[in-house]
Amino acid sequence: MIRPKSALWLKTLAGAAALSLTLAACGDGDSTAGETPTADDTTTSEETSTDDDTAAGEFTNDECASDSTSADTFKAAGILPLTGNLAFLGPPEVAGVGLAVSDINAAGGVNGADACHWILDSGDATDASVANNSAQQAIQGQVSVVVGAASSSVTLNIVDAITDASIVQISPANTAVALSGYSPFYFRTAPPDGIQGDALANLILQDGFTNIAFIVFNDAYGTGLRDVVQDVLEANGGSVTYGGRGQGQEFPPGQTSFSAEVNGALASNPDAIIVLAFDETKAIVPELANAGWDMAKTYYTDGNTSSYGAEFPEGTLEGAKGTIPGADAEDSFKQRMNGWFKAAEGSDLNDYSYGPESYDAVILAALAAVRGGATDSVTIQENLAAVSGAEGGTECSTYEECVAILEGGDEIQYKGPSGIGPFDDENDPSSAYVGIYQFDAQNNLARVDTVEGFKAQG
16 A cells, blocks of 8 residues: 555555454454453453462562662663553553563672662643652652653653753653654654554555544644544545544543534544544543444544443444554563562552563663663663664573673674564664454453554655
């Protein structure tokens, strides 16, 4: 298919033209009640907790001492959504950070220094003071690296303060194109929206829909992703009937009633509707369903592609589809994430979204500190691209293995559970994956396909 020249990512999965057939073939067989979405797969907490009794002793919960600094400690601060409309992403991201620190210390630390984690709340874009306060705490606490925020809009509120202080910020979930190359100290282990938007638009086209309505919030994430999808749709003969660029039909984040948006979208006679929102989705879906819309013709993205279980009546979302950036992480890694979280927090994970990306953010930062010989943030910034494989090197998949190669004098390319490629000159992953998900009759998700994409250079 023709891609718009403005698209940042190119889809490269062999057989992508037959994606709709793959979805039909895989949907029923892979769909399991109780499953939850992840950036990597769709696995229940029950499936990932079978070894908890034996695994708990393998983990440490290494919280930072109040007087620790990056001068003598690898100090990883997580500014993650503990509250707000992305709070469902908090537990897996916290687990990713905590498990990474545990693994680093189990392998001897960073250049002989201990690693620790410090989890702070990012809140959401409706109250900027939460993330701003956390950013100031991290800066004053002289951390080695900040992992977060999850929301691109939240990051845009705090990234200047963090990076101006010469502290590396690595987001495990930001996808807004506006953040590409934003600062030499800003990196991300999630791909920009170009790849997800391209994958979603082509999925919709392959499902036979060409006239599309958007119900989209006025947020850097929502409008940025909308614009990519719209470009790909229009380049392939599709059209946007409602909520498109320049139509002024976006809603503000945090809105609670959506009758105007739902009525406007339905009045435009679309073939399908894309819902680009966060927690607002829980109010949008019932309004669409009550209006008689065929909910199998709705599509979602990583901000709201989540198992809803009994939150909606049975069958509400059956057949609907969504996308989440991320590779299909191995079950053993998800078991370890869940094991750490249960040991630290006393409960199972219900979601794994962006846990692998959070894990890899911490591991990459620690490896950069090893390569540079110090745990301060400037040293980490100077070495991050190299340990991701930007300069070539031997592939390695664990912190311990990678440290051994570095100590032997060779370069490395860390290949972690997120599956991303080396950082490019805009500090974005040069390659990444997007999972395609489908809802079952119980409003839960299963991954039905995976698309790999590479960032277009130049």
